[in-house]
Amino acid sequence: METILGMDFGTTNSVVAVIRDGNVEALREDGEAILPSVVGLDSDGQLLVGYPAWNQWTLAPERTIKSVKRRMGEDVRLKMGNEEYAPQEIAAIIMRTLKERAERVLGYPVKKAVITVPAFFNETQREATRQAGELAGLEVVRIINEPTAASLTYKGNDQRAERLLVYDLGGGTFDVSIVQIEKGVVEVLASHGDTRLGGDDFDRLLLDHICDAFEKEHKIDLRRSPVSRSRVLKAVEEAKKRLSFEPVVKIEEEFIGEKAGVPLHLTPEIQRMEYEVLIEPLLSKTLVCVDESLSDAGLRVDQIDRVILVGGATRTPMVHRLLQDQLRKVLHAEVDPDLCVAMGAAVQGGLIAGIDLGPILVDITPHTLGIGCLGEVRGVMSPYCFSPIIERNTPLPATRSELYSTCCDGQEAAHIPVFQGEDEDVRNNHSIGEFYLEDLSDVPRGNEILVRFDLDLDGILKVTAVERATGKQEQLTINNAISRFRDEHQEEARARLESAFERAAARGRKGQQEELPPELREAIAKAEQLLAKTDQVAATASPEDAEEIQRLTEELRSAIQRRSHKEIEAATDALEDLVFYLEDVR
Numbered sequence: 113m114e115t116i117l118g119m120d121f122g123t124t125n126s127v128v129a130v131i132r133d134g135n136v137e138a139l140r141e142d143g144e145a146i147l148p149s150v151v152g153l154d155s156d157g158q159l160l161v162g163y164p165a166w167n168q169w170t171l172a173p174e175r176t177i178k179s180v181k182r183r184m185g186e187d188v189r190l191k192m193g194n195e196e197y198a199p200q201e202i203a204a205i206i207m208r209t210l211k212e213r214a215e216r217v218l219g220y221p222v223k224k225a226v227i228t229v230p231a232f233f234n235e236t237q238r239e240a241t242r243q244a245g246e247l248a249g250l251e252v253v254r255i256i257n258e259p260t261a262a263s264l265t266y267k268g269n270d271q272r273a274e275r276l277l278v279y280d281l282g283g284g285t286f287d288v289s290i291v292q293i294e295k296g297v298v299e300v301l302a303s304h305g306d307t308r309l310g311g312d313d314f315d316r317l318l319l320d321h322i323c324d325a326f327e328k329e330h331k332i333d334l335r336r337s338p339v340s341r342s343r344v345l346k347a348v349e350e351a352k353k354r355l356s357f358e359p360v361v362k363i364e365e366e367f368i369g370e371k372a373g374v375p376l377h378l379t380p381e382i383q384r385m386e387y388e389v390l391i392e393p394l395l396s397k398t399l400v401c402v403d404e405s406l407s408d409a410g411l412r413v414d415q416i417d418r419v420i421l422v423g424g425a426t427r428t429p430m431v432h433r434l435l436q437d438q439l440r441k442v443l444h445a446e447v448d449p450d451l452c453v454a455m456g457a458a459v460q461g462g463l464i465a466g467i468d469l470g471p472i473l474v475d476i477t478p479h480t481l482g483i484g485c486l487g488e489v490r491g492v493m494s495p496y497c498f499s500p501i502i503e504r505n506t507p508l509p510a511t512r513s514e515l516y517s518t519c520c521d522g523q524e525a526a527h528i529p530v531f532q533g534e535d536e537d538v539r540n541n542h543s544i545g546e547f548y549l550e551d552l553s554d555v556p557r558g559n560e561i562l563v564r565f566d567l568d569l570d571g572i573l574k575v576t577a578v579e580r581a582t583g584k585q586e587q588l589t590i591n592n593a594i595s596r597f598r599d600e601h602q603e604e605a606r607a608r609l610e611s612a613f614e615r616a617a618a619r620g621r622k623g624q625q626e627e628l629p630p631e632l633r634e635a636i637a638k639a640e641q642l643l644a645k646t647d648q649v650a651a652t653a654s655p656e657d658a659e660e661i662q663r664l665t666e667e668l669r670s671a672i673q674r675r676s677h678k679e680i681e682a683a684t685d686a687l688e689d690l691v692f693y694l695e696d697v698r
């Protein structure tokens with residue numbers, strides 16, 4: 113079978129993937145699949161592509177070309193050193209580098225490729241991309257849309273039409289597309305975006321934030337010197353990425369400046385919350401595009417089957433939170449968002465070559481894992497608040513941490529009850545373990561406790577709680593943290609949970625119960641009984657029925673969350689009908 117490469121030629125990064133031994137694989141060299149889309153000439157006129165070119169960009173911009181994808185289709189000449197190049201030529205250098213990488217990894221020559229482009233690219237831009245591929249020595253067997261490629265990594269239901277919302281936030285661009293898949297045909301129904309919005313803008317906001325504070329303190333603007341600016345920019349990008357997994361990070365750039373002969377170091381600490389305030393306006397813009405694309409496609413959110421996240425910047429937790437709030441849907445980011453488009457292009461290449469593949473399988477956590485704490489549950493302060501740490505559908509292994517603080521002056525211990533589940537009230541989730549971090553320092557409330565979850569491929573979860581001020585820590589290891597929870601354990605878990613909270617209460621915590629009207633309480637109790645039963649029916653249902661059950665179950669859960677009596681009743685009826693029908697035919 114001939115090999116057809118899948119190429120994601122991106123504004124910031126590019127990736128090449130291929131089907132090998134029946135699996136889709138992004139090709140890596142030295143463990144790295146990403147090739148920065150940067151081309152340059154070094155001081156001796158030697159060609160640099162990828163990281164070496166990216167490294168010299170801030171220092172020698174006149175010899176370096178970044179983001180050439182933005183210029184595709186334009187009749188311009190781009191200056192690099194003493195020479196001028198058409199955008200296609202620079203793109204061809206990147207594509208040829210990918211082709212050579214593939215040939216080195218595979219060990220044989222490859223001639224064909226499927227190349228992806230944004231859905232909004234016009235014919236001229238597509239043609240320029242095709243020319244670049246040809247200049248790189250490739251036969252471009254197809255140009256496909258990026259959201260289409262992303263959709264191909266998620267094998268859908270063959271029986272009925274499915275609609276996907278693909279939210280793609282990369283380094284330099286953002287777009288959202290509504291894609292329909294029917295009988296193997298993928299069609300982009302609507303696409304919206306901003307070609308000047310992405311993770312790079314987040315870096316710039318963070319750079320300004322850090323440099324403004326440094327200038328205020330030392331009266332030196334680090335942005336003025338290209339070398340310092342480049343150092344800070346790299347440091348903030350790294351910090352930004354870490355903030356996706358850690359609640360607070362420290363930047364450490366020594367000898368960044370000098371004042372009256374005394375060296376100055378840059379050592380700020382950034383809290384995730386502080387960073388989120390900076391990027392919130394940009395993310396709000398993306399949400400407007402989401403609405404616009406739905407309305408262009410003439411669809412409501414509930415007509416969307418899946419939401420797929422693409423692009424490195426979608427790892428930002430705030431993106432997940434805002435999208436979940438707006439769409440109330442499970443977000444799919446199982447396939448690495450950086451590699452998803454190239455992998456989808458490889459799937460398309462495989463289909464052209466006659467290889468039919470199943471879905472791309474990845475190990476993920478099927479449930480959200482987190483801890484119980486004092487916080488808001490459906491708008492009311494409660495001691496039963498579920499604080500997610502590892503979201504469901506996160507690829508394994510995964511490490512995430514969150515910061516909490518004590519709520520009483522002189523609090524001696526922190527209770528860490530661990531749960532899996534999706535409800536904001538821990539009483540509706542499953543308790544999987546608990547422990548105490550004791551002998552805390554005698555300080556006023558607000559003592560910071562960092563809780564870290566390390567989940568490995570075998571489903572073993574290590575939970576570590578650390579008092580930040582002293583480094584004092586306690587650890588708990590939970591085996592089978594992601595195994596499917598069985599109904600027979602539910603009561604036992606509830607009892608364990610109740611007693612865990614009673615013990616916590618005895619340690620000086622007070623809580624308030626949510627007051628609900630009796631009819632609503634009854635409707636919720638009925639719905640919860642049905643949900644428990646549904647789990648058993650789903651376990652033996654056909655894949656199509658299981659999907660329908662999942663959809664109705666999600667609807668019912670979100671109606672419960674919204675405390676909407678009418679919606680709970682309607683969703684309960686719909687789910688009950690299906691469950692009774694399936695029980696009948698069994």
Ligand code: AMP
Nearest residue numbers: 125282283311312353356423424425427
């Ligand atoms: P892409 O163009 O899809 O390769 O996305 C690149 C962008 O994603 C860059 O701005 C990266 O800094 C950003 N990015 C990569 N990893 C993360 C992460 N863990 N958290 C936040 N942003 C990230």
